[in-house]
Amino acid sequence: MKKDQMPTGRRMVLRIAAALGATTTFGLFALERNGTAPPGPAGPAPRAHPGAAGARPGALAGPRLAPSAYRLQPMTAHAPPRHRRALPPVRQRPFLRVSGVGQSMVLSFDDGPDPRYTPAVLRTLRAYGVRAMFFVCGEMAAVNPDLLREMADDGHVVGNHSWSHPLMPRLRPSRIRDELGSTSDLIERTLGSPPLWYRAPYGAWNRHSFEIGAELGMEPLAWTVDTLDWKEPGAPVIVRRVLDGAGPGVVVLSHDAGGDRSQSVAALRAYLPQLLAAGYHLTVPRR
Numbered sequence: 120m121k122k123d124q125m126p127t128g129r130r131m132v133l134r135i136a137a138a139l140g141a142t143t144t145f146g147l148f149a150l151e152r153n154g155t156a157p158p159g160p161a162g163p164a165p166r167a168h169p170g171a172a173g174a175r176p177g178a179l180a181g182p183r184l185a186p187s188a189y190r191l192q193p194m195t196a197h198a199p200p201r202h203r204r205a206l207p208p209v210r211q212r213p214f215l216r217v218s219g220v221g222q223s224m225v226l227s228f229d230d231g232p233d234p235r236y237t238p239a240v241l242r243t244l245r246a247y248g249v250r251a252m253f254f255v256c257g258e259m260a261a262v263n264p265d266l267l268r269e270m271a272d273d274g275h276v277v278g279n280h281s282w283s284h285p286l287m288p289r290l291r292p293s294r295i296r297d298e299l300g301s302t303s304d305l306i307e308r309t310l311g312s313p314p315l316w317y318r319a320p321y322g323a324w325n326r327h328s329f330e331i332g333a334e335l336g337m338e339p340l341a342w343t344v345d346t347l348d349w350k351e352p353g354a355p356v357i358v359r360r361v362l363d364g365a366g367p368g369v370v371v372l373s374h375d376a377g378g379d380r381s382q383s384v385a386a387l388r389a390y391l392p393q394l395l396a397a398g399y400h401l402t403v404p405r406r
């Protein structure tokens with residue numbers, strides 16, 4: 120079964136990391152509507168890149184994600200190389216939450232897309248005008264490209280969750296590269312631009328995955344609140360976990376695939392309007 124339950128030891132490591140590490144909070148929302156300058160992520164400065172002038176880490180995403188500039192460039196024999204954003208630094212731990220101005224939160228859905236559940240998740244998010252993050256598996260995205268496009272068309276952020284959902288610390292670096300690289304390639308072929316975020320299956324990160332993720336231009340994002348929806352505890356329990364865990368900067372983990380996710384779908388319909396009524400701004404990062 121696909122699930123992002125992590126071993127207790129790993130969870131403890133992440134808790135300790137959260138307590139110690141400033142880099143576990145990413146200044147995703149530093150550019151709120153008041154135009155406050157972003158602090159930028161902690162750690163080494165991104166490598167300079169001529170095409171990165173407009174890429175501001177920490178910017179709050181607008182109503183729609185603008186198409187990447189290079190997509191508009193003519194493909195001619197003399198066309199300049201495609202502009203890539205600056206590669207992120209190699210992190211030592213994933214981001215666990217986002218630093219927020221106001222009551223910003225992120226909803227994230229892993230393991231899809233799955234035609235049984237993802238369309239309902241998309242419909243609910245659309246009904247409330249809310250954007251979210253989808254960490255997709257390559258093997259699922261490959262057979263559901265229309266759902267991938269639907270995510271992007273609705274302004275959701277599509278992230279990389281590996282091709283086949285392995286426990287990455289058990290893999291040789293070459294296999295990790297295959298898992299992440301093939302998924303990024305598929306997303307780029309389908310959507311026109313590669314993913315900027317990735318999430319390790321089971322929340323099991325290691326040094327190689329941080330290095331390879333950075334080489335592929337992605338930042339690692341974990342989560343703050345685990346709904347444990349894969350255990351199918353009942354929609355009311357999932358709703359309570361989300362509402363109890365809600366807070367500025369919180370990243371919520373749910374699943375739209377990997378098993379029977381009807382409870383996850385039903386829970387979203389219940390907690391989403393309650394979060395909005397409580398004043399939360401549900402949004403996505405833009406890098």
Ligand SMILES: [Zn+2]
Binds near residue numbers: 122123229280320
């Ligand atoms: Zn997963």
